Amino acid sequence: xxxxxxxxxxxxxxxxxxxxxxxxxxxxxxxxxxxxxxxxxxxxxxxxxxxxxxxxxxxxxxxxxxxxxxxxxxxxxxxxxxxxxxxxxxxxxxxxxxxxxxxxxxxxxxxxxxxxxxxxxxxxxxxxxxxxxxxxxxxxxxxxxxxxxxxxxxxxxxxxxxxxxxxxxxxxxxxxxxxxxxxxxxxxxxxxxxxxxxxxxxxxxxxxxxxxxxxxxxxxxxxxxxxxxxxxxx
Amino acid sequence: xxxxxxxxxxxxxxxxxxxxxxxxxxxxxxxxxxxxxxxxxxxxxxxxxxxxxxxxxxxxxxxxxxxxxxxxxxxxxxxxxxxxxxxxxxxxxxxxxxxxxxxxxxxxxxxxxxxxxxxxxxxxxxxxxxxxxxxxxxxxxxxxxxxxxxxxxxxxxxxxxxxxxxxxxxxxxxxxxxxxxxxxxxxxxxxxxxxxxxxxxxxxxxxxxxxxxxxxxxxxxxxxxxxxxxxxxxxxxxxxxxxxxxxxxxxxxxxxxxxxxxxxxxxxxxxxxxxxxxxxx
Numbered sequence: 234x235x236x237x238x239x240x241x242x243x244x245x246x247x248x249x250x251x252x253x254x255x256x257x258x259x260x261x262x263x264x265x266x267x268x269x270x271x272x273x274x275x276x277x278x279x280x281x282x283x284x285x286x287x288x289x290x291x292x293x294x295x296x297x298x299x300x301x302x303x304x305x306x307x308x309x310x311x312x313x314x315x316x317x318x319x320x321x322x323x324x325x326x327x328x329x330x331x332x333x334x335x336x337x338x339x340x341x342x343x344x345x346x347x348x349x350x351x352x353x354x355x356x357x358x359x360x361x362x363x364x365x366x367x368x369x370x371x372x373x374x375x376x377x378x379x380x381x382x383x384x385x386x387x388x389x390x391x392x393x394x395x396x397x398x399x400x401x402x403x404x405x406x407x408x409x410x411x412x413x414x415x416x417x418x419x420x421x422x423x424x425x426x427x428x429x430x431x432x433x434x435x436x437x438x439x440x441x442x443x444x445x446x447x448x449x450x451x452x453x454x455x456x457x458x459x460x461x462x463x464x465x466x467x
Numbered sequence: 468x469x470x471x472x473x474x475x476x477x478x479x480x481x482x483x484x485x486x487x488x489x490x491x492x493x494x495x496x497x498x499x500x501x502x503x504x505x506x507x508x509x510x511x512x513x514x515x516x517x518x519x520x521x522x523x524x525x526x527x528x529x530x531x532x533x534x535x536x537x538x539x540x541x542x543x544x545x546x547x548x549x550x551x552x553x554x555x556x557x558x559x560x561x562x563x564x565x566x567x568x569x570x571x572x573x574x575x576x577x578x579x580x581x582x583x584x585x586x587x588x589x590x591x592x593x594x595x596x597x598x599x600x601x602x603x604x605x606x607x608x609x610x611x612x613x614x615x616x617x618x619x620x621x622x623x624x625x626x627x628x629x630x631x632x633x634x635x636x637x638x639x640x641x642x643x644x645x646x647x648x649x650x651x652x653x654x655x656x657x658x659x660x661x662x663x664x665x666x667x668x669x670x671x672x673x674x675x676x677x678x679x680x681x682x683x684x685x686x687x688x689x690x691x692x693x694x695x696x697x698x699x700x701x702x703x704x705x706x707x708x709x710x711x712x713x714x715x716x717x718x719x720x721x722x723x724x725x726x727x728x729x730x731x732x733x734x735x736x737x738x739x740x741x742x743x744x745x746x747x748x
Contacts (some may be wrong), residue, residue: 317699359602
């Protein structure tokens with residue numbers, strides 16, 4: 234079943250158009266990586282999918298899910314790095330869409346937060362301060378928060394940026410694991426080699442737009458240039 | 468020592484001192500609650516900025532012959548400026564700190580200019596000085612001032628407690644909050660109004676230049692010691708109330724300016740927190 238349908242999207246700011254006539258779909262349980270040069274509009278696309286920004290034209294539909302039931306792992310902001318909040322508080326804030334006008338979190342909300350901390354192996358850090366954690370632990374906390382907001386779809390904006398190679402691998406394993414459990418993944422990444430290793434579909438945006446399965450992408454001219462380029466770089 | 472105590476007891480029995488203490492505690496409480504989110508959002512200087520705007524408002528009110536502390540002029544101007552600064556948010560072209568600097572310096576200059584051109588008072592520099600550094604107006608509060616302050620404080624504290632979870636969510640991650648459907652715009656809007664009201668109230672206590680102290684010191688002190696948002700918020704409220712109370716009492720006993728004394732006590736409190744924080748690590 235299709236979970237997300239993007240049709241004829243044109244995205245950009247004011248007079249500058251970044252992406253023109255983009256169409257793609259996301260099947261239930263899919264794993265889609267969005268790759269492309271810096272400034273190609275990856276983050277703009279993600280903001281549009283999240284409903285934070287309106288497309289210039291075109292539509293994004295999510296049959297079966299409410300737009301607010303999407304889990305989002307944003308890039309870390311400057312504000313968060315020295316934020317005095319406990320892990321528990323941060324994860325629990327992922328339940329804010331479940332509040333639906335209520336002012337305080339219920340027992341179920343708190344249990345959901347605890348379950349997701351256990352799921353990502355950070356339950357022993359529950360009372361630790363977010364700012365004292367390592368980069369990998371912080372990403373797990375934010376991922377647990379995103380999981381509180383969704384049962385179906387995660388949008389990840391460069392989830393491994395700034396992590397060391399070992400922690401990066403762990404992070405990819407976690408994401409793959411969540412995907413195996415039935416959660417659809419949409420991920421922005423610079424790490425093209427990992428993208429083609431894990432993803433089922435690739436969306437390449439830039440001067441040329443490409444959308445297809447990972448196998449098709451690898452066989453295409455564009456895919457070949459990019460993957461070869463990255464391999465040579467490594 | 469007994470002398471000091473009896474002097475203190477004498478003062479505490481006077482209604483004007485009691486009023487000053489009530490108002491001082493309430494303003495300290497309100498400003499410290501919002502101070503935590505302001506400091507974390509990198510908007511520490513909003514207190515400073517808005518108080519300069521309020522100063523500009525005072526100048527306009529004075530020039531129009533409405534009396535320099537006409538709330539009907541000062542409050543709307545300050546509220547509008549607060550909304551402009553806060554609603555710009557993280558995605559604005561002119562970032563928060565620059566927006567604050569621009570608006571505050573502009574309002575300060577304009578206010579001073581107006582006061583100079585339409586010189587309405589014989590003691591201009593005295594007027595300017597007392598609005599900037601706090602006058603003795605906290606010692607000359609009317610019953611109506613006190614009641615107004617109590618009402619507004621109750622509103623602010625209720626607002627903060629009821630919306631606590633949303634305030635945390637927005638402070639920590641505005642984009643995530645927006646993405647999951649939280650009404651960030653409305654909440655920022657309401658917060659801006661509340662902040663403007665607190666700042667206009669606090670100006671009477673410590674003067675416009677020192678308003679920032681009431682917002683920044685409690686939050687920063689609490690962040691030295693505590694590790695969760697809830698404990699930081701609670702401690703900064705306690706810290707602020709204790710420091711303001713002791714500041715007012717001290718200023719009476721040793722006959723010093725109220726605003727400056729409160730800030731001095733805040734600074735000592737901050738140093739103590741820094742030391743405790745360093746020892747804990």
